[in-house]
Amino acid sequence: MCETSVLIEKYLQGELTKAERQKLMEWVLAKEENRVFFKNRIREYDRNCSTDFDHEAAFLKFSGAITTKKSKKRIPFHIFRYAAVFAILLASAIFVKSHFLDNPQPTDNRVTKEQPIFPDKEGxxxxxxxxxxxxxxxxxxxxxxxxxxxxxxxxxxxxxxxxxxxxxxxxxxxxxxxxxxxxxxxxxxxxxxxxxxxxxxxxxxxxxxxxxxxxxxxxxxxxxxxxxxxxxxxxxxxxxxxxxxxxxxxxxxxxxxxxxxxxxxxxxxxxxxxxxxxxxxxxxxxxxxxxxxxxxxxxxxxxxxxxxxxxYTAWMQNKLIINDLTFPEILKKLERTHNVTFINKAPHLNAAVFQGEFHNESVESILKTIALSTPFSYKIEQNRITILK
CATH class of the missing domain: 2.60.120.1440 (Jelly Rolls)
Known part of the structure; x- marks a missing residue:
């Protein structure tokens, strides 16, 4: 088995070191056929991965397994679920990590949004x-x-x-x-x-x-x-x-x-x-x-x-940086950057905390990528988006 295949198998088993992960990432980004090979191997490993993503956008799911861990002190009612997705989007990569609390606080399903100062003007x-x-x-x-x-x-x-x-x-x-x-x-x-x-x-x-x-x-x-x-x-x-x-x-x-x-x-x-x-x-x-x-x-x-x-300055380069943000906080940012309105009907997502990076991506592309690690569906009606369970 060649070195790359060994790295892929170690990744699927969650055994990659930091250095090995970097080496694998460099190989995946090097050629289009590498990305295709890696994507197919991931799909073989995880049959639950969605198959309707845009192949040209090259979404790759780096981890399909979700593990549940208790804290070392076994604090009651504080069980976290960890999931990781490392998606390659054209020439850029995104890492999404989510944590879930057993008892998320109830929140209003409409994202708090600033009112336009000049509602009769769009520009x-x-x-x-x-x-x-x-x-x-x-x-x-x-x-x-x-x-x-x-x-x-x-x-x-x-x-x-x-x-x-x-x-x-x-x-x-x-x-x-x-x-x-x-x-x-x-x-x-x-x-x-x-x-x-x-x-x-x-x-x-x-x-x-x-x-x-x-x-x-x-x-x-x-x-x-x-x-x-x-x-x-x-x-x-x-x-x-x-x-x-x-x-x-x-x-x-x-x-x-x-x-x-x-x-x-x-x-x-x-x-x-x-x-x-x-x-x-x-x-x-x-x-x-x-x-x-x-x-x-x-x-x-x-x-x-x-x-x-x-x-904190990435927005100037049309980048959306998600740095330990909750799901409602992400929706608020997307409302601003993409001029949409969200209705969140999936309160179980509100306790999730994410990390990741997007570069000049559509709102639908971003939602698809986040849903890789934390499954949910959504409905888009012009500039109104409803998050469903």
Whole structure:
């Protein structure tokens, strides 16, 4: 028996070492015939694997056996079921792991969803200080003008650039709002040179020009954005998200502050930031690169931890990272990224916790892959998806 066959057999028996798993993965990804051979061997081993998946997408089930383990201390009522799927999707791989509790907490079957700010508009909307609104076409170039015909920004497909001139000290600061709906992303360059990438379902309130005499540069965020802040030691850059401030001089960080989420997360990639509650500015948490500050909305507590920042910025590359998320949390993310609405009629899934990665995949492709490890069915009716038992 050749070495590859030995590795496959060891994998099927759950006996692969970390090094052997990596070697097998490299072999599977090397050639199309390797993927076909591996898929057929998996199907021979596990007759329960679905056969109606798209072969061109090359879904491969890496583990069909589900084992049940009790904790070493045999704590009553805490039995976990472990299942693993390692699926290769074109040139990318996903690992899905689920844990189940015997007594999941009952939850509402409708996923909590942010309400659209402009329900009569489907695209990206820019609301100017004068109250007028413009729907931004992310596929075309052009100039953005206010109600008086004054050019206020240049548009280059999916990004806006505001000119760098500053307001005079006597001029009132004019705030604009940029709203990016679910299923879309957008990029804006502020008048000080700061770049902001806005994720799906987000709104940024910002001055058309930063005032010349102000002591700071302030913007307001609802949703998620990545900031690449232009350094100005005399004017710190402050982002307000609900009752939290993030104060920087010049840095790069991701801020997730969706209204329906339980926490506000600030993840620092480069530089330094101070995070604090608006009412207690002296009680601030200072972050260095690769650290994340989490503000728990329920307990009003602010903590920090070291993280892999790429997990929290992957959305900028159209990647969906699932890092120990429950099934309802995954559905909430999919609602934002794919502009769909979920009805979850499978409460037994709510206690499952998953890990995995998808790159630019359809919502149906993602659901199919997750269902490999945790079987469920679903029904799609336009942009409404019902999860069934």
């Amino acid at each position: 990206i909307v820019l609301k100017l200080d004068d109250g007028s609104t413009q729907e931004i076409d992310s596929e075309s170039d052009g100039l953005v003008q206010d109600a008086q015909g004054n050019v206020i920004a240049n548009k280059d497909k999916n990004q806006l650039t505001f000119d760098s001139k500053a307001e005079t000290e006597k001029t009132r600061v004019r705030f604009n709002e940029l709203y990016v709906p679910n299923g879309q992303r957008f990029k804006v360059k502020l008048s000080d040179g700061t770049w902001v990438w806005l994720n799906s379902g987000s709104k940024l309130r910002f001055p058309q020009h930063f005032a010349r005499g102000s002591k700071s540069r302030e913007v307001f965020l609802e949703g998620e954005a990545f900031f690449d802040v232009t350094k100005n030691a005399q004017k710190p850059f402050i982002v307000t998200a609900e009752n939290i401030n993030i104060k920087v001089l010049g840095t790069r960080f991701n801020l997730s502050a969706y209204g329906t989420d339980d926490a506000i997360a600030t993840t620092l990639v480069e530089g330094a930031v101070n995070v604090y509650e608006i009412k207690t500015p002296k009680n601030r948490t200072r972050l260095s690169p690769s650290y994340q500050a989490n503000f728990n909305k329920s307990t009003k507590s602010l903590g920090k931890q070291k993280v892999n920042t790429s997990l």
